Structures are given as structure tokens and as C-alpha cells.
Amino acid sequence: MTNTQLQDLVIDLQSRFAFQEDNIQFLNDIVTRQQRQIDVLERELELHREKLTELIQSAAERTPTAAAVDERPPHY
Template identity: 40%
Template sequence: MKDELIELQTQMSFQEDTVAQLNDVVTRQQQEIDQLKLQVEQLKKQMQEVVAGDVEGDSGRSAASALLIFNSSLQL
């Protein structure tokens, strides 16, 4: 009985460590996701500025097409 209790306590300790490690990973991944979303938004704004600056001529159409493709490829 005593050995079984020790075994259960050992297993519980390992599980607590595993849960803490997983929590750290999930927290870090969420921070990375938040940073990536911010970077994507900044890139979208930059693309919109390029399009707004190149409204005349073929370069404007090319930039507008690039922006449409870029926006459609992002589903955030």
C-alpha cells in the first residue's frame, strides 16, 4: 500500500511538471502568434501605402493586384 502511494505521488509529480512545461510552450506560442499577427497587419498597411502611392500607370495596377493576392492569402 505504501509503495503504491509513493508511485502515485511520483506519477502526479511528473504530470504536474509536464502540465507546467506544456503551459509554458502554449504561452510562448501565443506570444509568437500575436507578434506574427502584428507583423502581418504592418505588412498589409505597407502594401496599402504602396498601392495608394502608385495609383497611376501599370505599377499601380500591379501593386493593387499584389495587394489583392496578399490579402486573399491571409485568413487571419
């Protein structure tokens, strides 16, 4: 292999390496952004779960029980 061929090979490898570095950085940026989005969505989901639990408990407290529905009012 001549000196020129070696130089061409090194240049090609350096070019490929730079391309791979750019791709890795690009993909890392995407993964980082998606993780932030996932974190936000997880927080929102937890807030919705808590709110739903509160609403269910509140509705259960306001709904008359079966025994109360069967009872006749005192004026009967």
C-alpha cells in the same frame, strides 16, 4: 493489501502526479511562448498589410490612366 503495499502504491501515484504536473507546466510554458510569438507575427502581418495597401494606392495614383496615355500632348 498490506500497509507496505498501500504505501508503495501511494508513493507511485505521488511520483506519477508530480511527473504529470511537471509535464503540464512545461507544455504550458511552450504554449505561452508560442502565443507570444503568434501575437508578434500578427502585429507584423497587419503592419505589412497596411504598408502594402499604402504602396498600392500610391502606385495607382502615380500610374497614368488609359485615357491619359491615349491623349496627344498639346504640341502635336
